[in-house]
Amino acid sequence: MEILGRERRRRWTDAEKLEILAAVGVNGETLARVARRYDVSRSQIYNWRREFKERGLLPAPVGSTFLPFDIGAPMLNAQLALEEQTVSPAIVELCLGQGRRLRFDSGIEAATLTRLIRSVEAA
Structure with missing residues (x-):
């Protein structure tokens, strides 16, 4: 320096x-x-x-990959695609503020997930 x-x-x-x-x-x-x-x-x-x-000089991150997620977005096509799948649901880990983590089944309803996030953030 x-x-x-x-x-x-x-x-x-x-x-x-x-x-x-x-x-x-x-x-x-x-x-x-x-x-x-x-x-x-x-x-x-x-x-x-x-x-x-x-x-292009920053090495690719190792480990978790974070994707954008909009709870309020219409899920009609995504919901139909999920219903057609026979694969078992995946566990999703959401990193919240202050080091909190929320793990949930990928099949969780948007309204339930919203309530969970708000409850965890308020705690």
């Missing part, structure tokens, strides 16, 4: 940025804790992550 000019702006090398990005999630380290440890804003880490993804 190099400090330049009157405003004491820091310049990070790509290697230093990647080291900081790699520290997130190791042994349960949160992005906020890593940002504090390296004296960097959280938004800066998000910007670096986006920059490296766009350049």
Whole structure:
């Protein structure tokens, strides 16, 4: 790291940025804790992550994959597709705020799931 000019702006090398990005999630380290440890804003880490993804330099995540999920979206076609399947339902794990996790059957009704999420978040 190099400090330049009157405003004491820091310049990070790509290697230093990647080291900081790699520290997130190791042994349960949160992005906020890593940002504090390296004296960097959280938004800066998000910007670096986006920059490296766009350049194709960020390694693919290992483990869980998170997909967008909209509880309020119409589920007519999806519901018909699920009814046609004979495969046993999968267990879904949803990571909520403050380290909470909610595991549920993929066949759960949207209204029931919404009530569960609200109950867990309110606790």
